[in-house]
Amino acid sequence: MSALPLLRAASLILALAAVALGPAEAAGTLRIGYQRSSTLIALLRQDGSLEKALAPQGVAVSWHEFTSGLPIMEALNTxxxxxxxxxxxxxPIFAQAAQARITxxxxxxxSPSAQAILVPGDSPLKSVADLKGRKIAVTKGAGSHYLLLAxxxxxxxxxxxxxxxxxxxxxxxxxLASGSVEAWVAWDPFLSAALEQSGARILRDGTGLSLYKRYYLAADDYAARHPEILAVIVxxxxxxxxxxxxxxxxxxxRLAELWKLDPGIxxxxxxRRSYRVERVTRGDLAEQQTIADAFRAEGLLPRAVDASALAVWEPPTR
Structure with missing residues (x-):
């Protein structure tokens, strides 16, 4: 589904939500986990617009920063x-392998070009084949991890x-800057910052290797109890x-104020990022299965994963 029909449908849901949810039922605090690279959430947190949108339902928002995605999934699961x-x-693949209950x-x-394998500007490495035997920095379980594998x-x-x-x-x-690794797999905005500030160069980006979609998730229990609140977020x-x-x-x-980076970067x-927010469908999970199978084949997942087994949020119809 394209972004525009999704927004139209969800906007109708918002109009119904005020009637569907009474203050006592919806009251509470919505706890959101995010990373520094969580662009859209960073902007919502900055301007307070999500709090304003949820106020009629009696919902407050608390924000919780994490260094990477896997700790966020653990926090969701617990x-x-x-x-x-x-x-x-x-x-989500690694979280599912750890039997997390997420939606x-x-x-x-x-956004395939928003992550890449970087080397120093003067590195002798010219191709991915040259990485054989080299020490490479990568964030475990991140999209960059799959890019490197692929x-x-x-x-x-x-x-x-x-x-x-x-x-x-x-x-x-x-x-990478100190020479203790010979390559680093990064995603934006870290990617663009390294290219601009440290003279790193791209050895290979994700084009043709990884779609690099980014997913928003909810705890299963929260998704089941508060679909109208999730509609506001979407x-x-x-x-x-x-x-x-x-x-x-x-x-x-606006982001420069938050990230302390040059606006040009x-x-x-x-x-490089699409920022086009869409509904997830079962058909969209085909690459998720490809990712899961690739990690499993390399012995990097503790168990096989059926990517379609996780719950997928459906906009409420009432």
Whole structure:
């Protein structure tokens, strides 16, 4: 489903929600987990518009920052948060392998060039094949993890042909700059920042290797009890994503205040991201299964995963 029909349907739901939910039933605090790279959630948090949209239902919002997607999934599964901001396509797969009880809420359409394998500007490495035997920084379970796996597979190389250094984005960039790793797999805005500030160059981006969709998820129990609240979130995400693409300079300026990055870097990062928020369908999970199978084949998942087995949020009809 395209973003526009989704927004129209969800907007109708918002009109019904005030009647469908009484204050006592909906009252409480919505707990949202996010990462620094969670662009749309960062903007909603900055301007308070999500709180305003939820106020008629008696819902407050609390914000909880995490360094990567997997800890967010753990927090969802343990009931520490209710909803996650966007996480890379790999993250729900690893969470599912850990038997997390989570629901797909929405997705951002594919942005394959928003993640890439980087090397120093003066590196002798010229192709993915040259990574064999090299130490590479990557964030475990992130979309960049699958990009690296898929890039190696494209050259007939198993994952064990390289030496992974599992690091956070900040530590990965430091490791690349210090020479303690020979390549680093990054995603935006970290990717654009490294290209602009440290002279790194792209060895291979995700084009033709990974769609790199980003998913919003909710705890199963929360999704079952509060579909109308989730409808509000989906509407606001969709509107914010459309605003970012229509107002690149203004969006970059606002994010620069939050991320302490040059607006020009952020604008370049935002050009690589689709920010088109869409409903998740079962058909959309085909690449999720491909990702799960690839990790399992390399021994990087503890068990086989049926990507279609997770719940998918459906907009309420009442």
């Amino acid at each position: 009931g520490s948060i209710d909803v996650s901001a966007d996480v890379a396509d790999t993250v 797909y809420l929405a997705q951002e359409a594919a 890039a190696l597979a494209g050259e007939g190389l198993p994952f064990r042909s390289i030496v992974p250094a599992y690091l956070s984005p900040a530590d990965g960039r430091t490791a 509407v606001r995400l969709g509107e914010t994503g459309a605003w970012v693409k229509a107002n690149p300079d203004a969006a970059a300026a 952020i604008r370049k990062a935002n050009e």
